[in-house]
Structures are given as structure tokens and as C-alpha cells.
Amino acid sequence: MSSIQRVREWLAGFLFPAESDEWLAVLRVGLGLQVASYTLSSRGDWLELFARRGGGLVNRELTEAILSLQSPLIPRLGWLVFIGSHFGLSEPIILWSAWTCLLCAGFCLLLGFFCRPAAVIAWFLHLCAVKSEDLLSYGMDNFTTIGLFYLMLSPLPDHFALDAHIRRFRPKNPHLLGFFLRVLQLHVCVIYFFGGITKCMGIGWWNGNSIWRALTSPPYNLVSPDVLITCKYLLPFLGIFICTVETGYPFFIWPKETRLIWLTCIIGMHIVIGLTMGLYLFSLITIILNLAAFGPRWFLARPSQFALKKATGDKANESDC
Amino acid sequence: MLQNLGGTPRHKHVYVACLVLHFVLIFLVSWDETLSVIVQGDTILPRSWDSSLRYADAMAAAALGQQLTTLNPVRQGITAYTHLTGIDTGYGFFAPSVSISHKLVFEVRYADGRVEHELPRVGGAATGVRVPLLLDNIARTRSELLRRTMLKMMAFSIWQEHRDASVIRAVFGFVKLPSIADFERGKEESYEFLFAYDFRFSPPAEPLMP
Numbered sequence: 285m286s287s288i289q290r291v292r293e294w295l296a297g298f299l300f301p302a303e304s305d306e307w308l309a310v311l312r313v314g315l316g317l318q319v320a321s322y323t324l325s326s327r328g329d330w331l332e333l334f335a336r337r338g339g340g341l342v343n344r345e346l347t348e349a350i351l352s353l354q355s356p357l358i359p360r361l362g363w364l365v366f367i368g369s370h371f372g373l374s375e376p377i378i379l380w381s382a383w384t385c386l387l388c389a390g391f392c393l394l395l396g397f398f399c400r401p402a403a404v405i406a407w408f409l410h411l412c413a414v415k416s417e418d419l420l421s422y423g424m425d426n427f428t429t430i431g432l433f434y435l436m437l438s439p440l441p442d443h444f445a446l447d448a449h450i451r452r453f454r455p456k457n458p459h460l461l462g463f464f465l466r467v468l469q470l471h472v473c474v475i476y477f478f479g480g481i482t483k484c485m486g487i488g489w490w491n492g493n494s495i496w497r498a499l500t501s502p503p504y505n506l507v508s509p510d511v512l513i514t515c516k517y518l519l520p521f522l523g524i525f526i527c528t529v530e531t532g533y534p535f536f537i538w539p540k541e542t543r544l545i546w547l548t549c550i551i552g553m554h555i556v557i558g559l560t561m562g563l564y565l566f567s568l569i570t571i572i573l574n575l576a577a578f579g580p581r582w583f584l585a586r587p588s589q590f591a592l593k594k595a596t597g598d599k600a601n602e603s604d605c
Numbered sequence: 606m607l608q609n610l611g612g613t614p615r616h617k618h619v620y621v622a623c624l625v626l627h628f629v630l631i632f633l634v635s636w637d638e639t640l641s642v643i644v645q646g647d648t649i650l651p652r653s654w655d656s657s658l659r660y661a662d663a664m665a666a667a668a669l670g671q672q673l674t675t676l677n678p679v680r681q682g683i684t685a686y687t688h689l690t691g692i693d694t695g696y697g698f699f700a701p702s703v704s705i706s707h708k709l710v711f712e713v714r715y716a717d718g719r720v721e722h723e724l725p726r727v728g729g730a731a732t733g734v735r736v737p738l739l740l741d742n743i744a745r746t747r748s749e750l751l752r753r754t755m756l757k758m759m760a761f762s763i764w765q766e767h768r769d770a771s772v773i774r775a776v777f778g779f780v781k782l783p784s785i786a787d788f789e790r791g792k793e794e795s796y797e798f799l800f801a802y803d804f805r806f807s808p809p810a811e812p813l814m815p
Contacts (some may be wrong), residue, residue: 299621328728332762341725341732341739343758350751353675357685415688419742419755420735423698429691463620471631478635479696485648486701496785497703503733509788516785562734 303462305442306580308435309396311468312403312442314572315431316393319406322428322565323387326413333417334361334379344416351415359408361416382409393435396445403440407432424566430471431573438464469577473534476550480530489527492519504561529553537578547578630669630683631692637665638695648701705779707740708796709756711763712774723763743777744799753802760804768808776801 326333334344348362361382368378386409392402410432414425439456441447488494496519500509512519529549536542551571558567640662644655666672669687670680687693713721727733739755746752760773767773778799783792 295621296617299624300617322731325729325731329732332728333732341727341736341759341762342755346754346758355681355684355688357681358688411689417735420732420739422735422738423694423696426691426694429689431691433690463624467624467627470628474628474631474635475696478639479698479700482639482642482695482697482700485643485650487647487649488702489700490649493784494699494703497782498699500782501703501706501737502708502780503737513785513788519785562730565731 299463299466300459301462301466302458303465304458304580305439305444305456305461307465307468307576308438308440308461309442309444310579311431311435311438311572311576312393312396312399312440312445314568314576315403315406315428315435316390316395318390318428318431318565318569318572319410320387320390320394321568322410323383323390325565327383330383331376331379333420334413335375342417342419347416347418351418358415359412361412364412382412385409386413396441396447399440399442399445399447400436403432403436407436422566424563424569427475427566427569427573431569431576434464434468434471465577468573469537472573472577473537476530476533480527480533483523484527484531489523490520492516492521492523495519495523495526499560504563506562507560525549526553543578547574550574627690627692630687633665633669634687634692635695637662637669637671639697640665642697642701704741706737706782707744707777707779707799709740709743709759710776710778711760712772712776713763713767713770714772714774715769716771721767723767725759726762740777744779756802757804760802761806764804764806771805773804773806774801775804 333341336343336345344361348360351358351360361379364382365375365378368375368381373381385405389402389406389409392398393406407429410425411429414421414429439460441453443453443455447453483489483494486494488497496512496516499505499507499512529546533546533550536546551574554567554570554574558564640658643650644658644662650658663672670677670683673680675681684693709725711723711725713723715721725736725739727736743752743755746755756775756777760775764770764773776798778797781795781797783794
């Protein structure tokens with residue numbers, strides 16, 4: 285066998301491993317929770333953020349005009365408002381309908397009810413909302429879009445979903461499940477690698493200044509500086525720890541020996557970020573992506589056995605027939 | 606195509622091609638953003654690397670079509686795809702250093718000389734964490750007109766609650782946070798002025814009665 289053939293076989297084995305659908309269940313439930321939380325938490329500002337005369341921060345039309353300059357193909361709530369106006373529906377009705385649909389899609393994902401339509405609707409409406417407030421969007425919005433995009437394309441439903449129980453469950457191709465898991469895993473690795481390497485370039489992450497500034501900058505200053513100063517000698521170590529965990533993620537998350545340590549460290553880091561900076565939704569989505577990508581192998585004693593056996597067993601039955 | 610059972614998927618090559626294209630874009634966007642923040646300085650890299658980093662940054666931007674005209678369909682297609690998939694920004698959060706905190710204060714001025722102060726208001730905490738991002742965008746924008754328009758919109762929402770005010774002045778600045786050593790010496794945060802705009806609003810004219 286030539287070396288090229290060997291590389292091709294290794295690549296095929298790496299990109300299309302036989303996997304069960306537990307990771308997909310984690311991603312679906314997690315994103316359902318994230319979408320529902322995002323929708324409920326933005327309820328108080330929904331009209332102010334998106335109505336033409338919302339009287340809130342920045343007018344939706346301005347954001348969408350800037351977006352149009354980048355590309356007219358980027359989804360936005362203005363499209364829905366435009367379509368609705370042809371049917372005589374007012375802007376608030378359209379906006380609240382979008383909010384309700386997004387919330388329902390989140391709950392459907394949580395339960396696994398109409399998984400694929402729910403994933404597509406959640407991705408589209410969430411994207412519309414996020415892009416229509418592009419001047420206020422941050423990493424959490426992008427991570428949610430990334431997760432929903434992969435979820436929408438993945439072989440849904442998983443065997444934990446309500447869909448699998450109320451309809452005839454057709455087991456998915458385990459290699460296809462493996463492919464989409466690999467895409468998610470690789471993407472999470474890229475995220476941490478670039479996040480870590482960029483932090484390593486800043487002197488502030490080596491002497492603790494960046495941790496200090498991050499935790500004392502309003503509105504993320506939930507912890508009093510008087511409390512922070514008591515552990516000032518810990519701050520440089522925390523900065524170096526974050527740089528190490530993030531930059532080392534793509535190297536140490538794959539080996540079985542270090543996966544548990546790295547996953548625990550990264551999830552711990554996000555829990556601390558959420559609690560000390562008030563970035564709860566950001567922490568939630570990062571934990572979801574990590575757990576979906578690398579979690580099932582860790583928290584399930586015998587990963588992948590049920591669905592894999594079911595998939596291969598059903599396939600054997602089909603070929604017997 | 607997504608649902609076929611059995612061994613490796615039938616259209617394996619299509620999946621691999623899509624994956625390669627997708628990850629090329631992820632790498633380019635991440636690389637572009639990482640380099641663009643690095644070339645702004647304030648890093649541990651030697652200054653002599655600046656020209657090479659700028660060149661690499663320009664290459665990444667060119668590969669993403671950023672040097673084409675904004676109406677170019679290739680550029681618009683790449684931009685739309687990156688937005689649709691959530692890969693339109695890099696991942697250098699709080700890196701290489703934590704950026705300065707901007708602050709916006711509205712001075713509500715009345716005809717009798719009274720002055721009240723207001724901050725941008727939002728309904729919930731989830732939107733509250735987004736306000737600094739908006740302020741960063743306002744500070745970053747190079748268009749004077751756009752900056753003024755954004756501030757005017759925010760000032761308008763303040764005026765709606767103070768309709769008898771004669772002028773709403775938007776005062777934009779940044780907060781200078783003390784370092785650890787300064788804080789220990791008792792130094793507190795200070796406010797640095799950047800720019801200010803005055804806005805005058807008038808209620809819509811009452812319709813004339815016949």
C-alpha cells in the first residue's frame with residue numbers, strides 16, 4: 285500500500301469514524317436551552333431593539349443598512365417585517381411572532397419534537413435577530429449560530445428525541461454522525477487555539493493585568509476590586525493558566541489521558557467567567573459546545589454502545605431481509 | 606443524502622470538499638482577525654515583525670475578498686456565507702489585551718439652566734452586557750456621520766422621556782481603570798473625555814384644526 289493510500293485511509297477513518305448520536309442529543313438539548321434562554325432574556329428589550337421606532341439603543345434599520353453594505357444576502361428581521369407588511373401585519377405583530385416562534389423552536393429542540401424543522405427555524409430566526417442587532421452582538425451570538433448551523437445539518441433526530449419515540453426511528457449512518465462530530469470538534473479546537481494564541485501575545489495575560497482589567501471593567505465588574513486585590517498574587521497564574529488551557533486545547537483534548545483534565549479545566553473556566561462577569565449565556569453556549577464535542581466520551585462509561593449497536597444491528601436486519 | 610445507512614457515506618468526497626472549504630474560511634477569518642489585532646501593537650512580538658505581519662494580514666484579507674469592491678458578488682458571497690455559519694469573526698476575546706471601557710453619558714439640558722444626567726438604558730441584564738459592544742462600535746467607527754447618527758438615535762430615546770429638554774448632549778469618553786498597583790495606592794477610576802454632540806429635538810407638529 286502506497287503512502288498516499290495510507291494517508292487517504294487514515295483521513296477517511298479520522299473524518300468518518302463510526303459514532304453514536306449521544307453527542308447530537310447533547311448539542312440539541314443544549315442549544316434548545318440556549319435558544320430558549322436567549323429568547324426569554326431578551327423579552328424585555330425585544331421591541332426596543334428591533335422596532336423601527338423602538339426608542340432603544342440603535343435603530344434596526346441602521347444596523348440592517350450597514351449589513352446590506354456587507355452583503356444583501358445576510359438574513360435579517362427586516363425581511364420578515366417586509367413580507368408581513370404585504371399581508372397587512374404590523375411590525376410589532378411580526379416581531380412578537382418571530383420571538384414566539386424562536387421560543388417554540390427552542391422548546392422543540394429541548395424535547396426533540398420536530399427536530400429538523402425546529403433546528404432550521406431556530407437557526408434562521410436567531411440569525412435574523414442577531415444580524416439585526418449586529419452592532420450589539422458578541423461571541424455568544426456567533427457560537428450559537430455555529431452550533432445551530434451544525435445541528436441543522438446533522439442527521440437528526442437522535443434516539444433520545446421525542447421524534448424517535450413517537451415516529452418510527454430510523455437509525456442514522458454512524459459514519460455520518462462521526463463526520464459531523466469531527467466538524468464540531470475541529471471547530472472548537474480552532475476557536476480555542478486562536479483565542480489562546482492571541483492572548484499569549486499580550487503581556488497583560490502573563491502578569492495578571494488582563495485578568496484584573498477584565499474583572500474590573502464595567503459592566504462585567506461583579507466582583508469587588510477589594511476582593512480581587514486579596515488574591516493579586518494569583519492573577520498572573522490565572523492568566524497563564526487561561527493561555528495554556530486555550531492554546532493547548534487542540535493538542536490535549538484528543539488523547540484519552542488528558543481529555544478529562546482539559547475538558548474539566550475549560551468548563552471550569554467558563555463557569556467562573558459566567559459567575560464572575562455575568563456572561564451567563566456566553567458561558568452556557570461554550571459549555572454546550574464543549575460537552576457536545578468531547579463530553580459524551582467522558583461522562584458516559586461505555587460511550588456510543590447503544591446507538592451504535594442499534595444502527596449496525598438494524599443495518600444487519602435490513603440486509604438479512 | 607444525509608440519511609443513507611451503511612458504511613461511509615456515499616458522497617464522501619462532497620462532504621470532504623465542503624469541510625475543507627468551510628475550514629479554509631474559518632482559518633482565514635481567524636488568521637485575519639488575529640493578525641489585525643496583533644499589528645495594532647501592544648503585544649510581546651518584536652516591532653521588527655510588523656511589516657511581515659501586515660503583509661500576512663493583507664494576504665488573509667485578500668483571500669477573503671476584502672480587497673474587492675463591496676458590490677463584487679464573490680466578496681458578497683463569502684461575506685454572506687461566513688455570516689450564515691457564524692464564522693464571520695475571529696476568536697480573540699479580551700486579547701491580546703482587554704480593551705478600554707467606553708462610557709456614554711447624556712446631559713439633559715433645560716431652558717431654565719437645569720442639567721440632568723442619564724445613562725443609556727436597557728430593560729434586562731442580558732442586553733446590558735451588550736451595551737459596551739455598541740459603545741466600542743461607536744468609538745471604532747471612522748464615519749463621523751455614522752457615529753453622529755448612532756448617538757442621535759440613543760439621544761432620541763432619552764429625549765422621549767424628557768420632552769421639555771432643550772438640548773440632549775451626548776458625552777462620549779472612556780474609563781481609565783487603575784492598575785493593581787494604582788488601586789493599592791488608593792487611585793480610583795477616572796473618566797477621559799473623547800467627544801460630545803448636541804442634539805435638539807422637537808415634538809411633531811400638531812395637525813391644524815379646520
